[in-house]
Amino acid sequence: MSLRHAILGVLSAEPMTGYDLVRYIDESVGYVWSASQSQVYPELRRMEQEGLIQATVAQRGQRAEKRVYSLTPAGEAELRRWAADLLAYSPDRDPLYLKALFFDMVPFAAAREQLRAHIAHWSRRLEQWQERADLIRARRLPLLRKRLQQRDPAEHEAIVQFKAWVIEGKVARARTEIDWAQRGLRLIDALEAGRLTAAVAEDRAPIPRATPTLPPHQGPSGSEA
Amino acid sequence: MSLRHAILGVLSAEPMTGYDLVRYIDESVGYVWSASQSQVYPELRRMEQEGLIQATVAQRGQRAEKRVYSLTPAGEAELRRWAADLLAYSPDRDPLYLKALFFDMVPFAAAREQLRAHIAHWSRRLEQWQERADLIRARRLPLLRKRLQQRDPAEHEAIVQFKAWVIEGKVARARTEIDWAQRGLRLIDALEAGRLTAAVAEDRAPIPRATPTLPPHQGPSGSEA
DNA sequence: GTAGTCATGTAAGAGGTTACATGATTAG
DNA sequence: CTAATCATGTAACCTCTTACATGACTAC
Numbered sequence: 001m002s003l004r005h006a007i008l009g010v011l012s013a014e015p016m017t018g019y020d021l022v023r024y025i026d027e028s029v030g031y032v033w034s035a036s037q038s039q040v041y042p043e044l045r046r047m048e049q050e051g052l053i054q055a056t057v058a059q060r061g062q063r064a065e066k067r068v069y070s071l072t073p074a075g076e077a078e079l080r081r082w083a084a085d086l087l088a089y090s091p092d093r094d095p096l097y098l099k100a101l102f103f104d105m106v107p108f109a110a111a112r113e114q115l116r117a118h119i120a121h122w123s124r125r126l127e128q129w130q131e132r133a134d135l136i137r138a139r140r141l142p143l144l145r146k147r148l149q150q151r152d153p154a155e156h157e158a159i160v161q162f163k164a165w166v167i168e169g170k171v172a173r174a175r176t177e178i179d180w181a182q183r184g185l186r187l188i189d190a191l192e193a194g195r196l197t198a199a200v201a202e203d204r205a206p207i208p209r210a211t212p213t214l215p216p217h218q219g220p221s222g223s224e225a
Numbered sequence: 226m227s228l229r230h231a232i233l234g235v236l237s238a239e240p241m242t243g244y245d246l247v248r249y250i251d252e253s254v255g256y257v258w259s260a261s262q263s264q265v266y267p268e269l270r271r272m273e274q275e276g277l278i279q280a281t282v283a284q285r286g287q288r289a290e291k292r293v294y295s296l297t298p299a300g301e302a303e304l305r306r307w308a309a310d311l312l313a314y315s316p317d318r319d320p321l322y323l324k325a326l327f328f329d330m331v332p333f334a335a336a337r338e339q340l341r342a343h344i345a346h347w348s349r350r351l352e353q354w355q356e357r358a359d360l361i362r363a364r365r366l367p368l369l370r371k372r373l374q375q376r377d378p379a380e381h382e383a384i385v386q387f388k389a390w391v392i393e394g395k396v397a398r399a400r401t402e403i404d405w406a407q408r409g410l411r412l413i414d415a416l417e418a419g420r421l422t423a424a425v426a427e428d429r430a431p432i433p434r435a436t437p438t439l440p441p442h443q444g445p446s447g448s449e450a
Numbered sequence: 451g452t453a454g455t456c457a458t459g460t461a462a463g464a465g466g467t468t469a470c471a472t473g474a475t476t477a478g
Numbered sequence: 479c480t481a482a483t484c485a486t487g488t489a490a491c492c493t494c495t496t497a498c499a500t501g502a503c504t505a506c
Contacts, residue, residue, distance in 0.1 A: 084331035089428035091259035110309035169405040
């Protein structure tokens with residue numbers, strides 16, 4: 001049940017409507033926990049009923065209303081409790097790695113295409129996250145500023161450092177994924193050239209612990225580091 | 226819908242019962258895609274109805290029966306089709322990273338405990354995966370051997386190399402997670418000692434792109450690399 | 451006989467996705 | 479007046495988890 005804690009986390013910076021919440025989740029916490037609009041509204045109602053948040057109904061224009069949610073003391077307590085609670089790990093499930101296990105059953109071209117898409121995907125994330133980490137350290141994000149305003153200045157450094165460290169963890173993850181995909185491309189090159197069939201057959205006896213030496217990646221597969 | 230492809234993947238090595246399948250998923254594909262027993266049986270029935278697999282009812286003992294499932298040609302085609310199909314990426318969702326975003330709200334001790342658990346968790350995985358990668362390269366796994374037996378020897382190298390590469394990708398992931406957690410522990414040490422409050426405040430102007438230099442981790446937090 | 455393993459299921463519920471649905475407000 | 483944005487929801491469906499349930503077989 002992390003959705004509600006993502007919501008509590010955003011609302012702990014500043015009260016806002018469900019609509020704003022969805023947008024902020026998308027562009028702040030969403031880097032780490034995303035949620036769809038159709039999930040958020042019902043969850044807000046449940047949380048309100050349970051006393052974790054409260055809504056102030058505000059007018060907008062002549063006829064319409066909107067509900068601005070803020071944390072109750074119970075909500076803040078729940079956020080702290082959850083953050084300090086030891087996490088139970090759930091089973092690994094990675095569709096791309098599963099797919100890659102069976103790359104021997106597909107044409108080289110298909111495997112290459114998939115890996116280039118993987119590199120593209122994680123490169124985009126890498127840039128977004130890197131930029132975001134910089135913005136956090138520079139304290140340039142509106143929501144972060146709001147958060148700092150209502151916290152003791154003595155805590156500011158910890159707040160900024162923890163958040164930057166988390167996002168930089170995601171940056172590292174992105175680099176690992178890109179690395180892996182590039183090693184995959186080199187492996188495909190080697191297999192296609194028939195270089196491995198002979199090479200590895202020779203020194204089968206001493207089990208290589210790491211990836212066997214592969215020539216640098218080049219040629220039609222592109223996407224070098 | 227990756228569960229059925231994980232199942233197809235295992236059955237493509239060797240026909241087996243649902244019971245065996247659950248065990249093999251747990252210890253082979255499960256390193257990358259896990260599935261619970263209560264998921265597998267109904268899915269097998271559905272796949273049988275759709276003609277992807279077929280069951281041979283075999284006796285066991287006097288009264289009991291068991292259903293041994295094997296791939297149909299349609300099942301193998303589906304496995305190949307899926308493996309070659311470009312993957313759509315789903316949103317990021319990582320409960321620990323979400324939690325870590327709010328470590329400024331918990332006692333240092335609680336954050337440390339969580340990070341040590343993280344290191345322990347991924348260290349275990351690291352060892353398991355490393356060992357598994359070695360076994361794959363040495364071709365010592367029973368199921369892998371069965372798989373190789375029914376494939377053209379010219380394909381053997383590709384089969385082994387792809388699988389080893391995938392697992393080594395997981396090894397790299399584990400290292401990244403451990404690294405990140407260790408940087409977190411050092412960050413906590415620094416925050417606790419009050420070293421960062423002063424240090425970072427001084428050079429706020431030039432935005433540091435990477436993690437600021439931190440002293441090597443030591444003291445009560447343990448768990449050094 | 452009895453404990454552990456082999457073997458196959460069902461049911462309730464949590465959490466998430468996609469699609470549908472509606473209407474007011476505001477900027478041009 | 480019209481398009482984009484603000485704002486709030488519902489419904490069907492899929493996947494996975496947890497727990498319950500049953501019973502035969504095998505080794506001791």
